[in-house]
Structures are given as C-alpha cells and as structure tokens.
Amino acid sequence: xxxxxxxxxxxxxxxxxxxxxxxxxxxxxxxxxxRMKENPIFTDEELFYSAITLCPCGHGLAYxxxxxxxxxxxxxxxxxxxxxxxxxxxxxxxxxxxxIKGESEHNGTTRGVFKPKES
Ligand SMILES: [Zn+2]
Numbered sequence: 799x800x801x802x803x804x805x806x807x808x809x810x811x812x813x814x815x816x817x818x819x820x821x822x823x824x825x826x827x828x829x830x831x832x833r834m835k836e837n838p839i840f841t842d843e844e845l846f847y848s849a850i851t852l853c854p855c856g857h858g859l860a861y862x863x864x865x866x867x868x869x870x871x872x873x874x875x876x877x878x879x880x881x882x883x884x885x886x887x888x889x890x891x892x893x894x895x896x897x898i899k900g901e902s903e904h905n906g907t908t909r910g911v912f913k914p915k916e917s
Contacts, residue, residue: 826864827866829864839877839879842878842910844864845860845862845863846860846861847874847901847909848860848898848899849906849907850899850906850908851871851898851908853873854888855875855887856885856911856912856914856915857874857908857912858874858911859871859872859873859874859898860873860874860877860908867893868893869892869893870890870893871888871893871898872888875887
C-alpha cells in the first residue's frame with residue numbers, strides 16, 4: 799500500500815514539476831514576444847506552413863513554429879519580410895477563429911508555393 803506520506807510527497811513533487819513547466823512556457827512566450835517586437839522576420843525553417851491555404855497575394859499562410867496557442871496564421875511573405883505592398887494580403891487569422899489545415903506529408907504544403915491570382 800502506498801502511504802499517505804508517499805502520496806503527499808508525490809503531490810509535492812508534481813506541484814514543483816508543474817511550476818517548472820509553467821515557468822518554461824512563460825519564458826518561451828516572453829522570448830517569442832521579444833522576438834516579434836525586435837525582429838519579426840522569420841526564415842522558412844522557422845515557419846510552419848498551411849497545407850493548401852494561400853494569401854490573396856499567392857504565397858502560403860504560415861506561422862512561426864515557436865509561437866503560442868494564441869497566435870495567428872499570417873501571410874508567409876509578410877513573415878519573411880518579402881512583402882509586396884502593392885498587392886492585397888490576408889488579415890491575421892487567429893487559430894481560435896480558423897481551422898486551416900497545417901502542412902504534413904499527407905496533406906501537402908504551401909511551402910515555396912507562389913500562385914498569384916490572375917488579374
Ligand atoms: Zn500575402
């Protein structure tokens with residue numbers, strides 16, 4: 799039988815572990831927020847692309863891999879700092895408001911895709 803003492807110790811360890819986990823995610827979030835503020839330009843490797851959804855400008859939608867669950871899909875050209883101001887881009891689409899499918903081997907990817915609408 800597990801004693802009450804052993805249970806109490808386990809609960810204490812669990813709480814301490816949870817605090818470390820929370821701290822880790824807080825620090826990750828702060829680092830990401832700083833990055834967005836100081837240098838919101840990302841490389842292809844840092845981005846996670848949509849499977850099929852494109853911005854009206856013709857580039858795929860994407861988001862930075864280390865963003866939080868409260869982040870949003872955006873135009874990958876904007877995220878890479880290669881934005882053409884002359885064309886229209888998608889508004890930022892919060893994850894909670896959309897169900898855009900992410901890239902995968904099975905779903906495909908918009909990585910490297912550029913299909914501008916014919917005008
Ligand atoms: Zn765009």
